[in-house]
Amino acid sequence: xxxxxxxxxxxxxxxxxxxxxxxxxxxxxxxxxxxxxxxxxxxxxxxxxxxxxxxxxxxxxxxxxxxxxxxxxxxxxxxxxxxxxxxxxxxxxxxxxxxxxxxxxxxxxxxxxxxxxxxxxxxxxxxxxxxxxxxxxxxxxxxxxxxxxxxxxxxxxxxxxxxxxxxxxxxxxxxxxxxxxxxxxxxxxxxxxxxxxxxxxxxxxxxxxxxxxxxxxxxxxxxxxxxxxxxxxxxxxxxxxxxxxxxxxxxxxxxxxxxxxxxxxxxxxxxxxxxxxxxxxxxxxxxxxxxxxxxxxxxxxxxxxxxxxxxxxxxxxxxxxxxxxxxxxxxxxxxxxxxxxxxxxxxxxxxxxxxxxxxxxxxxxxxxxxxxxxxxxxxxxxxxxxxxxxxxxxxxxxxxxxxxxxxxxxxxxxxxxxxxxxxxxxxxxxxxxxxxxxxxxxxxxxxxxxxxxxxxxxxxxxxxxxxxxxx
Amino acid sequence: xxxxxxxxxxxxxxxxxxxxxxxxxxxxxxxxxxxxxxxxxxxxxxxxxxxxxxxxxxxxxxxxxxxxxxxxxxxxxxxxxxxxxxxxxxxxxxxxxxxxxxxxxxxxxxxxxxxxxxxxxxxxxxxxxxxxxxxxxxxxxxxxxxxxxxxxxxxxxxxxxxxxxxxxxxxxxxxxxxxxxxxxxxxxxxxxxxxxxxxxxxxxxxxxxxxxxxxxxxxxxxxxxxxxxxxxxxxxxxxxxxxxxxxxxxxxxxxxxxxxxxxxxxxxxxxxxxxxxxxxxxxxxxxxxxxxxxxxxxxxxxxxxxxxxxxxxxxxxxxxxxxxxxxxxxxxxxxxxxxxxxxxxxxxxxxxxxxxxxxxxxxxxxxxxxxxxxxxxxxxxxxxxxxxxxxxxxxxxxxxxxxxxxxxxxxxxxxxxxxxxxxxxxxxxxxxxxxxxxxxxxxxxxxxxxxx
Numbered sequence: 001x002x003x004x005x006x007x008x009x010x011x012x013x014x015x016x017x018x019x020x021x022x023x024x025x026x027x028x029x030x031x032x033x034x035x036x037x038x039x040x041x042x043x044x045x046x047x048x049x050x051x052x053x054x055x056x057x058x059x060x061x062x063x064x065x066x067x068x069x070x071x072x073x074x075x076x077x078x079x080x081x082x083x084x085x086x087x088x089x090x091x092x093x094x095x096x097x098x099x100x101x102x103x104x105x106x107x108x109x110x111x112x113x114x115x116x117x118x119x120x121x122x123x124x125x126x127x128x129x130x131x132x133x134x135x136x137x138x139x140x141x142x143x144x145x146x147x148x149x150x151x152x153x154x155x156x157x158x159x160x161x162x163x164x165x166x167x168x169x170x171x172x173x174x175x176x177x178x179x180x181x182x183x184x185x186x187x188x189x190x191x192x193x194x195x196x197x198x199x200x201x202x203x204x205x206x207x208x209x210x211x212x213x214x215x216x217x218x219x220x221x222x223x224x225x226x227x228x229x230x231x232x233x234x235x236x237x238x239x240x241x242x243x244x245x246x247x248x249x250x251x252x253x254x255x256x257x258x259x260x261x262x263x264x265x266x267x268x269x270x271x272x273x274x275x276x277x278x279x280x281x282x283x284x285x286x287x288x289x290x291x292x293x294x295x296x297x298x299x300x301x302x303x304x305x306x307x308x309x310x311x312x313x314x315x316x317x318x319x320x321x322x323x324x325x326x327x328x329x330x331x332x333x334x335x336x337x338x339x340x341x342x343x344x345x346x347x348x349x350x351x352x353x354x355x356x357x358x359x360x361x362x363x364x365x366x367x368x369x370x371x372x373x374x375x376x377x378x379x380x381x382x383x384x385x386x387x388x389x390x391x392x393x394x395x396x397x398x399x400x401x402x403x404x405x406x407x408x409x410x411x412x413x414x415x416x417x418x419x420x421x422x423x424x425x426x427x428x429x430x431x432x433x434x435x436x437x438x439x440x441x442x443x444x445x446x447x448x449x450x451x452x453x454x455x456x457x458x459x460x461x462x463x464x465x466x467x468x469x470x471x
Numbered sequence: 472x473x474x475x476x477x478x479x480x481x482x483x484x485x486x487x488x489x490x491x492x493x494x495x496x497x498x499x500x501x502x503x504x505x506x507x508x509x510x511x512x513x514x515x516x517x518x519x520x521x522x523x524x525x526x527x528x529x530x531x532x533x534x535x536x537x538x539x540x541x542x543x544x545x546x547x548x549x550x551x552x553x554x555x556x557x558x559x560x561x562x563x564x565x566x567x568x569x570x571x572x573x574x575x576x577x578x579x580x581x582x583x584x585x586x587x588x589x590x591x592x593x594x595x596x597x598x599x600x601x602x603x604x605x606x607x608x609x610x611x612x613x614x615x616x617x618x619x620x621x622x623x624x625x626x627x628x629x630x631x632x633x634x635x636x637x638x639x640x641x642x643x644x645x646x647x648x649x650x651x652x653x654x655x656x657x658x659x660x661x662x663x664x665x666x667x668x669x670x671x672x673x674x675x676x677x678x679x680x681x682x683x684x685x686x687x688x689x690x691x692x693x694x695x696x697x698x699x700x701x702x703x704x705x706x707x708x709x710x711x712x713x714x715x716x717x718x719x720x721x722x723x724x725x726x727x728x729x730x731x732x733x734x735x736x737x738x739x740x741x742x743x744x745x746x747x748x749x750x751x752x753x754x755x756x757x758x759x760x761x762x763x764x765x766x767x768x769x770x771x772x773x774x775x776x777x778x779x780x781x782x783x784x785x786x787x788x789x790x791x792x793x794x795x796x797x798x799x800x801x802x803x804x805x806x807x808x809x810x811x812x813x814x815x816x817x818x819x820x821x822x823x824x825x826x827x828x829x830x831x832x833x834x835x836x837x838x839x840x841x842x843x844x845x846x847x848x849x850x851x852x853x854x855x856x857x858x859x860x861x862x863x864x865x866x867x868x869x870x871x872x873x874x875x876x877x878x879x880x881x882x883x884x885x886x887x888x889x890x891x892x893x894x895x896x897x898x899x900x901x902x903x904x905x906x907x908x909x910x911x912x913x914x915x916x917x918x919x920x921x922x923x
Contacts, residue, residue, distance in 0.1 A: 241844035393634020
């Protein structure tokens with residue numbers, strides 16, 4: 001790290017580390033990896049490519065049977081879900097800005113004397129960014145210009161004072177509350193997971209798709225399957241010295257070993273078995289998104305940003321391609337690579353992290369529009385809390401309470417929900433106070449976006465105010 | 472061999488079989504080497520536990536030193552991911568398996584990430600934890616509190632009297648000693664942060680963060696009130712007050728237990744261990760010796776083997792050492808990249824699997840077998856090997872693991888399918904080789920092999 005400035009809370013993300021692994025020799029394809037073997041270990045890919053070739057590009061699963069993409073290849077559950085779900089079904093994309101993003105910088109009360117006093121070094125200057133047209137006290141941070149543009153186009157609803165009463169300042173507790181949709185430390189299912197348990201399918205793991213390379217707790221279900229991938233073309237397996245049909249049968253066997261003990265009495269056996277079983281289904285469904293060299297077998301109609309420390313934009317690009325191909329996705333969850341837990345050296349982390357998120361989501365929106373599927377997709381951007389109004393002296397901010405959420409997309413109502421909480425009245429810890437309850441937003445999303453009775457998903461749903469969120 | 476002090480809580484009374492010894496080696500180490508479980512079983516329960524908890528002298532590493540993908544030595548502080556490989560190698564080769572396993576537990580317990588420091592500081596912390604792996608918890612906690620990598624990770628190095636930073640104060644109670652919402656308030660967080668003020672460091676262009684020290688001019692010498700006690704507390708007091716907090720022993724023991732046993736600790740046993748822990752001034756070893764002999768350890772449900780333990784266990788079972796540094800990104804895919812825990816709470820030991828991380832484990836199997844693959848173009852292979860023989864041979868290869876009838880039947884079904892697929896004459900030999908390679912890969916992916 002020699003030569004880099006001292007960055008206390010900044011770091012290399014999982015995906016950046018992965019990127020470095022790639023640079024340091026991670027194989028891109030079987031052939032590259034093991035030139036001794038005459039036939040690529042993933043030789044089964046050839047047959048999938050034949051099917052892909054027949055479609056002349058990305059295969060829509062709606063045309064699955066016509067194209068010969070049978071349930072056997074795709075996964076029966078997925079094929080069936082795709083048929084039942086229909087081409088217009090709504091998709092909710094949950095984007096978690098991990099660490100607690102500083103709401104007072106996203107939408108800054110630039111020029112406010114109290115703000116200048118609380119944030120002597122971190123205050124966003126009056127000259128920076130563009131005004132927030134719905135509340136003249138506020139300006140968009142320059143790093144959020146892409147959000148400002150989407151907002152001007154009526155595609156962003158800002159919730160500038162979101163949170164819950166008796167806020168918890170622990171990352172884990174507060175994040176957990178948001179993930180499970182209740183201030184209940186013991187709840188083990190995510191709010192979107194419970195929705196999928198109520199409204200989803202017992203055989204379609206793609207209905208709840210984490211694109212974090214591991215399960216996202218928001219999607220944790222009690223019954224129905226969900227899946228975790230990174231980018232759609234990254235999902236592949238190979239072996240040395242096993243190829244052709246035998247390789248395909250080997251992967252089938254690995255999944256069959258899971259199918260056989262999916263419901264085992266022992267929870268550890270069941271956990272491994274379930275994962276093995278779902279791998280089989282997802283592997284078949286994602287095969288068309290990957291070429292023989294392990295690269296993306298799809299193109300994007302728009303240019304996504306690139307970053308050396310994050311593959312967030314590429315994950316969104318893959319998501320747009322999967323939705324466009326008709327994969328039966330309902331709830332998708334992604335986590336920012338940037339940790340917004342800016343206890344120190346806030347500007348560096350915050351600025352680059354936020355601009356990447358905003359630019360990526362703007363590209364995603366353009367992508368959806370270019371593909372004509374923007375009516376189907378709503379993006380929900382959230383963080384576990386805002387940050388302390390008073391900066392802390394390490395060029396950073398400590399954990400706060402009320403924060404900011406955004407609802408982005410063509411279906412978004414596009415107007416502010418709640419109001420900016422101001423700085424004159426802070427809570428006992430010096431944090432901003434919420435005026436919109438996140439659980440009310442969840443209830444409203446369930447009812448207005450998915451047409452789902454929130455009472456079946458959110459505990460005490462009747463207690464929470466509903467907000468108009470969808471156009 | 473000297474015997475072990477009797478356990479203050481319930482003790483497993485079954486005969487200590489090879490199967491029990493296998494579980495012990497997986498949970499208190501990194502899985503058995505060929506023949507090791509049988510030898511350990513012969514020592515009996517107390518002898519087996521003692522051999523793990525009371526090793527003598529420095530650890531010995533047996534077998535070849537780790538190599539990178541190019542055949543050269545690994546470079547733990549110079550090459551990304553080689554620090555992971557350096558520790559994984561110790562897990563594979565050390566004869567003090569529980570010391571490494573406890574070090575892994577402390578790494579997750581006091582989760583610190585390389586993301587805010589560097590490999591040199593992380594390895595320094597790792598050695599510190601290894602030296603105290605089975606020692607005194609209060610000493611360990613004190614060393615963690617002033618550990619450079621931790622000071623970087625939770626902002627202890629920017630916490631000064633002018634601007635208290637609550638990060639370490641909060642996590643030290645929530646995650647390290649007391650548990651969330653157990654016996655402390657936001658006021659305690661604030662006052663602990665003041666007590667912890669004073670650490671700082673320099674930055675060097677060549678080596679990054681350096682010269683970590685306690686600078687009295689940055690410390691808040693005022694009176695603080697912590698857990699109702701008043702005093703001019705500093706970081707020594709922070710550690711002492713947390714560990715002496717009435718709710719610390721129950722947190723500590725239940726959490727430690729959870730790393731070894733799938734079902735919760737019985738309330739009566741917890742109470743007894745709390746008293747033992749207090750009376751022994753916070754020693755860890757007696758707790759571990761009690762847990763490793765408890766009936767629930769051997770009779771309770773299975774546990775999913777953590778990813779890094781799985782990777783080490785694959786190599787140990789095959790009698791191999793690290794022949795590539797690909798193990799770093801494999802670990803990342805499988806969900807446990809050392810020195811880079813997912814967050815300050817460490818790894819979630821209750822949830823190790825999903826489609827992505829299962830695939831990472833499959834890749835681990837691919838790489839473990841990399842140097843052992845039977846070349847499909849060779850001509851000599853038993854041309855009449857039956858599906859049953861093929862499976863028996865592959866099971867022998869892995870030391871006859873115990874499988875359920877379902878798993879056995881599915882493996883056999885695959886073996887039959889591969890043979891059924893033989894059409895051309897050349898496939899008679901080639902497909903049997905492919906099949907043997909495939910069976911050897913499938914065995915460690917089974918639910919039984921991935922849990923213990």
